[in-house]
Amino acid sequence: GESVGLHLPTLSVQEGDNSIINCAYSNSASDYFIWYKQESGKGPQFIIDIRSNMDKRQGQRVTVLLNKTVKHLSLQIAATQPGDSAVYFCAENTGGYNKLIFGAGTRLAVHP
Amino acid sequence: NAGVTQTPKFQVLKTGQSMTLQCAQDMNHEYMSWYRQDPGMGLRLIHYSVGAGITDQGEVPNGYNVSRSTTEDFPLRLLSAAPSQTSVYFCASSKLDRDGGELFFGEGSRLTVL
Numbered sequence: 138g139e140s141v142g143l144h145l146p147t148l149s150v151q152e153g154d155n156s157i158i159n160c161a162y163s164n165s166a167s168d169y170f171i172w173y174k175q176e177s178g179k180g181p182q183f184i185i186d187i188r189s190n191m192d193k194r195q196g197q198r199v200t201v202l203l204n205k206t207v208k209h210l211s212l213q214i215a216a217t218q219p220g221d222s223a224v225y226f227c228a229e230n231t232g233g234y235n236k237l238i239f240g241a242g243t244r245l246a247v248h249p
Numbered sequence: 250n251a252g253v254t255q256t257p258k259f260q261v262l263k264t265g266q267s268m269t270l271q272c273a274q275d276m277n278h279e280y281m282s283w284y285r286q287d288p289g290m291g292l293r294l295i296h297y298s299v300g301a302g303i304t305d306q307g308e309v310p311n312g313y314n315v316s317r318s319t320t321e322d323f324p325l326r327l328l329s330a331a332p333s334q335t336s337v338y339f340c341a342s343s344k345l346d347r348d349g350g351e352l353f354f355g356e357g358s359r360l361t362v363l
Contacts, residue, residue: 145289169349180253180339180354181292226291230349234299235280235341236307237352239291 145224147244156214158243160227165208169230171237172201172212176223184212184225214245222247251275255340255355262330262362270325270358272340278353279345281323282307283315285336286357292339298323299345330362 150156162170168189173181187194187201187210194201200213210227224244228237256271274281282297284307294307298317312334314326323342327334340355 171349171352178357180341180356182354183351186349186351228291234297234345235282235343235349235352236294236297237292237349238308239284239293241289241291 145242145244147246149246149248150217152217152219152247152249154217156212156217156221156245156247158212158214158225158245160210160212160240160243162208162210162227162229162240163238164229164231165205167229167231167238170201170203170210171228171230172199172210173226173228173239174221174223175226175242181226217245217247219247219249221245253340253342253353253355255338255358257358258356259359260361262327262360264331264362266330267326267328268330268360269327270338270340270360272323272325272355273321274323274340274342274353275321276342276353277320278342279320281317281340281342282352283313283323283325284339284341285309285334286339287336295325295338327360330360332362334360335362336360 171186172184175181185196202211224242226242227240253274283295284292296315298304338358341352343352
Protein backbone atom coordinates (compact mmCIF):
# COMPACT_ATOMS: atom_id res chain seq x y z
CA GLY A 138 0.00 0.00 0.00
CA GLU A 139 0.91 3.64 -0.05
CA SER A 140 2.36 3.63 3.47
CA VAL A 141 4.35 0.46 2.96
CA GLY A 142 7.86 1.28 1.91
CA LEU A 143 8.38 4.35 4.08
CA HIS A 144 11.94 4.49 5.42
CA LEU A 145 13.10 1.80 3.02
CA PRO A 146 16.49 2.07 1.33
CA THR A 147 16.06 3.37 -2.20
CA LEU A 148 18.00 2.53 -5.32
CA SER A 149 17.65 5.17 -8.03
CA VAL A 150 18.62 4.25 -11.59
CA GLN A 151 18.27 5.68 -15.05
CA GLU A 152 16.01 3.93 -17.50
CA GLY A 153 18.07 1.48 -19.54
CA ASP A 154 20.72 0.97 -16.87
CA ASN A 155 21.23 -2.30 -15.02
CA SER A 156 20.03 -2.50 -11.41
CA ILE A 157 21.47 -4.60 -8.60
CA ILE A 158 19.49 -5.09 -5.42
CA ASN A 159 21.23 -6.78 -2.52
CA CYS A 160 19.96 -8.80 0.40
CA ALA A 161 21.62 -10.41 3.39
CA TYR A 162 19.80 -13.42 4.78
CA SER A 163 19.96 -14.68 8.31
CA ASN A 164 19.78 -18.46 8.47
CA SER A 165 22.64 -20.56 7.12
CA ALA A 166 20.25 -23.53 7.01
CA SER A 167 17.89 -21.80 4.56
CA ASP A 168 17.67 -23.78 1.35
CA TYR A 169 15.32 -21.82 -0.86
CA PHE A 170 15.26 -18.13 -1.72
CA ILE A 171 12.82 -15.98 -3.61
CA TRP A 172 12.65 -12.43 -4.90
CA TYR A 173 9.30 -10.65 -4.90
CA LYS A 174 8.24 -7.38 -6.48
CA GLN A 175 5.54 -5.26 -4.85
CA GLU A 176 3.91 -2.36 -6.64
CA SER A 177 2.03 0.27 -4.70
CA GLY A 178 -1.31 -1.00 -3.43
CA LYS A 179 -0.74 -4.56 -4.61
CA GLY A 180 0.36 -7.86 -3.20
CA PRO A 181 3.90 -9.20 -3.70
CA GLN A 182 4.52 -10.83 -7.06
CA PHE A 183 7.00 -13.67 -7.62
CA ILE A 184 10.01 -12.74 -9.76
CA ILE A 185 12.56 -15.54 -9.50
CA ASP A 186 13.74 -18.19 -7.08
CA ILE A 187 16.90 -20.15 -6.42
CA ARG A 188 17.72 -23.22 -4.39
CA SER A 189 20.79 -23.53 -2.20
CA ASN A 190 22.46 -26.04 -4.53
CA MET A 191 22.79 -23.29 -7.15
CA ASP A 192 24.71 -20.02 -7.16
CA LYS A 193 23.10 -18.36 -10.16
CA ARG A 194 19.79 -18.48 -11.95
CA GLN A 195 18.58 -16.42 -14.88
CA GLY A 196 15.14 -15.39 -15.97
CA GLN A 197 13.82 -12.88 -18.42
CA ARG A 198 15.92 -9.72 -17.77
CA VAL A 199 16.56 -10.87 -14.20
CA THR A 200 19.37 -12.85 -12.61
CA VAL A 201 19.63 -14.00 -9.01
CA LEU A 202 23.02 -14.69 -7.45
CA LEU A 203 23.46 -16.62 -4.23
CA ASN A 204 26.61 -16.53 -2.11
CA LYS A 205 26.14 -18.98 0.73
CA THR A 206 29.56 -18.27 2.21
CA VAL A 207 28.56 -14.75 3.21
CA LYS A 208 24.79 -15.35 3.23
CA HIS A 209 24.14 -12.86 0.47
CA LEU A 210 21.57 -12.75 -2.29
CA SER A 211 21.34 -10.30 -5.15
CA LEU A 212 18.85 -9.51 -7.89
CA GLN A 213 20.12 -8.06 -11.13
CA ILE A 214 17.68 -6.41 -13.51
CA ALA A 215 18.96 -5.73 -17.01
CA ALA A 216 17.89 -2.67 -18.99
CA THR A 217 15.71 -1.34 -16.18
CA GLN A 218 12.36 0.06 -17.29
CA PRO A 219 9.90 2.45 -15.61
CA GLY A 220 7.61 -0.53 -15.00
CA ASP A 221 10.30 -2.02 -12.77
CA SER A 222 9.73 0.74 -10.21
CA ALA A 223 8.52 -1.04 -7.08
CA VAL A 224 9.65 -2.39 -3.72
CA TYR A 225 11.67 -5.58 -3.97
CA PHE A 226 11.82 -8.18 -1.20
CA CYS A 227 14.04 -11.15 -0.77
CA ALA A 228 12.69 -14.09 1.21
CA GLU A 229 14.26 -17.24 2.62
CA ASN A 230 12.64 -20.56 3.41
CA THR A 231 13.94 -21.59 6.79
CA GLY A 232 11.91 -24.60 7.74
CA GLY A 233 10.13 -26.48 5.01
CA TYR A 234 6.98 -25.78 3.04
CA ASN A 235 6.69 -22.04 2.44
CA LYS A 236 7.34 -20.52 5.85
CA LEU A 237 9.11 -17.61 4.26
CA ILE A 238 11.05 -14.99 6.21
CA PHE A 239 11.08 -11.69 4.33
CA GLY A 240 13.68 -8.96 4.30
CA ALA A 241 12.70 -5.35 4.86
CA GLY A 242 12.73 -4.51 1.15
CA THR A 243 14.42 -2.06 -1.21
CA ARG A 244 12.62 0.56 -3.23
CA LEU A 245 13.72 0.77 -6.87
CA ALA A 246 13.06 4.14 -8.53
CA VAL A 247 13.59 4.28 -12.29
CA HIS A 248 14.07 7.73 -13.81
CA PRO A 249 13.60 8.53 -17.50
CA ASN B 250 -8.73 -17.22 -12.91
CA ALA B 251 -9.24 -15.26 -9.68
CA GLY B 252 -6.19 -16.62 -7.81
CA VAL B 253 -6.17 -15.44 -4.17
CA THR B 254 -9.08 -13.20 -3.20
CA GLN B 255 -9.15 -11.17 0.01
CA THR B 256 -12.07 -9.28 1.52
CA PRO B 257 -12.52 -6.61 2.67
CA LYS B 258 -9.87 -4.41 1.04
CA PHE B 259 -10.23 -1.72 3.70
CA GLN B 260 -11.59 -1.85 7.25
CA VAL B 261 -11.63 0.52 10.20
CA LEU B 262 -12.25 -0.91 13.67
CA LYS B 263 -12.42 0.47 17.16
CA THR B 264 -10.26 -1.03 19.88
CA GLY B 265 -11.89 -4.16 21.26
CA GLN B 266 -14.02 -4.93 18.22
CA SER B 267 -13.76 -8.26 16.46
CA MET B 268 -13.68 -9.02 12.78
CA THR B 269 -12.71 -11.65 10.23
CA LEU B 270 -10.56 -11.14 7.17
CA GLN B 271 -11.60 -13.52 4.44
CA CYS B 272 -9.26 -15.33 2.07
CA ALA B 273 -10.21 -17.70 -0.74
CA GLN B 274 -8.14 -19.34 -3.46
CA ASP B 275 -9.29 -21.25 -6.51
CA MET B 276 -6.00 -22.95 -7.42
CA ASN B 277 -6.55 -26.04 -5.24
CA HIS B 278 -3.49 -25.14 -3.18
CA GLU B 279 -2.97 -27.10 0.01
CA TYR B 280 -0.75 -24.46 1.63
CA MET B 281 -2.20 -21.14 2.76
CA SER B 282 -0.81 -18.44 5.03
CA TRP B 283 -1.40 -14.98 6.44
CA TYR B 284 1.20 -12.22 6.63
CA ARG B 285 1.11 -8.71 7.99
CA GLN B 286 3.11 -5.86 6.52
CA ASP B 287 4.06 -2.76 8.46
CA PRO B 288 5.80 0.38 7.14
CA GLY B 289 9.52 -0.10 6.59
CA MET B 290 9.30 -3.80 7.35
CA GLY B 291 9.00 -6.95 5.37
CA LEU B 292 6.10 -9.33 5.65
CA ARG B 293 5.79 -11.30 8.87
CA LEU B 294 4.10 -14.67 9.03
CA ILE B 295 1.07 -14.83 11.34
CA HIS B 296 -0.41 -18.30 10.79
CA TYR B 297 -0.24 -20.95 8.13
CA SER B 298 -2.00 -24.15 7.09
CA VAL B 299 -0.80 -27.18 5.16
CA GLY B 300 -4.28 -28.50 4.51
CA ALA B 301 -7.88 -28.58 5.66
CA GLY B 302 -8.11 -29.06 9.40
CA ILE B 303 -4.42 -28.25 10.00
CA THR B 304 -3.12 -24.86 11.17
CA ASP B 305 0.03 -23.67 12.90
CA GLN B 306 1.58 -20.48 14.22
CA GLY B 307 4.05 -18.27 12.45
CA GLU B 308 6.28 -15.50 13.80
CA VAL B 309 3.58 -13.18 15.16
CA PRO B 310 0.45 -15.23 16.03
CA ASN B 311 -0.70 -13.42 19.17
CA GLY B 312 -4.09 -11.75 18.84
CA TYR B 313 -5.10 -13.75 15.77
CA ASN B 314 -6.99 -16.98 15.22
CA VAL B 315 -7.36 -19.05 12.07
CA SER B 316 -9.24 -22.12 10.91
CA ARG B 317 -9.15 -24.18 7.74
CA SER B 318 -12.40 -26.05 7.21
CA THR B 319 -12.00 -26.27 3.42
CA THR B 320 -9.10 -26.27 1.00
CA GLU B 321 -10.30 -23.01 -0.55
CA ASP B 322 -10.81 -20.78 2.49
CA PHE B 323 -8.51 -19.55 5.25
CA PRO B 324 -10.11 -16.79 7.35
CA LEU B 325 -8.13 -14.72 9.85
CA ARG B 326 -9.96 -13.62 12.99
CA LEU B 327 -9.16 -10.74 15.30
CA LEU B 328 -11.10 -11.37 18.51
CA SER B 329 -10.35 -8.05 20.22
CA ALA B 330 -8.63 -5.58 17.94
CA ALA B 331 -5.79 -3.43 19.23
CA PRO B 332 -4.09 -0.38 17.63
CA SER B 333 -0.93 -2.50 17.26
CA GLN B 334 -2.85 -4.61 14.75
CA THR B 335 -3.15 -1.69 12.34
CA SER B 336 -1.43 -3.08 9.28
CA VAL B 337 -1.83 -4.41 5.77
CA TYR B 338 -2.67 -8.10 5.76
CA PHE B 339 -1.83 -10.47 2.94
CA CYS B 340 -3.09 -13.97 2.36
CA ALA B 341 -0.96 -16.29 0.24
CA SER B 342 -1.21 -19.82 -1.10
CA SER B 343 0.95 -22.38 -2.85
CA LYS B 344 1.22 -26.02 -3.70
CA LEU B 345 2.44 -28.13 -0.83
CA ASP B 346 6.16 -28.60 -1.37
CA ARG B 347 8.62 -29.29 1.43
CA ASP B 348 11.30 -27.47 -0.53
CA GLY B 349 9.20 -24.36 -1.05
CA GLY B 350 7.75 -23.00 -4.26
CA GLU B 351 6.01 -19.98 -5.70
CA LEU B 352 3.75 -18.33 -3.17
CA PHE B 353 0.77 -16.49 -4.68
CA PHE B 354 -0.44 -13.41 -2.80
CA GLY B 355 -3.76 -11.64 -2.63
CA GLU B 356 -4.10 -7.88 -3.08
CA GLY B 357 -4.13 -7.18 0.64
CA SER B 358 -6.55 -5.95 3.30
CA ARG B 359 -5.73 -2.64 4.97
CA LEU B 360 -6.88 -2.59 8.59
CA THR B 361 -6.92 0.46 10.84
CA VAL B 362 -7.67 0.07 14.53
CA LEU B 363 -8.56 3.30 16.33
